[in-house]
Amino acid sequence: MAVLLETTVGDLVIDLYTEERPRTCLNFLKLCKVKYYNYCLVYNVQRDFIIQTGDPMGTGHGGESIFCQLYGDQARFFEAEKVPRIKHKKKGTVSMVNNGSGQHGSQFLI
Template identity: 55%
Template sequence: MSVLIVTSLGDIVVDLYTDKCPLTSKNFLKLCKIKYYNGCLFHTVQKDFTAQTGDPTGTGAGGDSVYKFLYGDQARFFSDEIHLDLKHTKVGTVAMASAGENLNASQFYITLRDDLDYLDGKHTVFGEVAEGHETLTRINEAYVDDKNRSYKNISKIINNVTNDERIAKDKLLQLIKSSIM
């Protein structure tokens, strides 16, 4: 399963680890489907570390899991799905930005450098960037303030989901354009 993230700096295709992280993947896919992430900023960009998004308030303090919408406030967060073989070894690793153990909601991050192994076992890794590494480079090079907020907003505009494991970005863009028109 793949998701296309169209940002103001370019496109990113993320392949999800649906077999190993079904709860996290379902949360992410359902939030994409209801357009929860549309317009979310990359609210924290730490050069050569991570770019974090998924908070509709844009502050880094907000966000809910899809399970809250299904089961109420007590389900705002969901459990970790940590697998020791899913690691932060390369640029483009996608993981939940949890507020602590078993406190996953909507926020996630994408790694901007290799070998961030000290994050292993602490955050649920649920996907990887399949296409759009040049976009990650542009995000990594963004000018930020002392709170790691980009001076020029980097927003996520559209999410689109496909069942294909990997699909050409052009085909996804055609699907989006045809669904908009």
């Protein structure tokens, strides 16, 4: 399964690891469906390394999982899926941003 990410500088196709990361993909797909990512800024660009987006505030400190909208603030983040381990060996690999406690919300990096 894939998602088309439309930006002002071109489009990106994001391939999803639905079998390896089912909860993460569900979160990402549902946030896309409710247009959560529409007009989100790419607020962190590190040349030859990453771009980061997914924070509607554009600061890197905001964002929440779709589960927060369903279950309230206690579900703002969800536990990272760690098995099987997926390494960033290829350009274009997409990952959710870890909030520092092994949990994810809406932010992601490429």
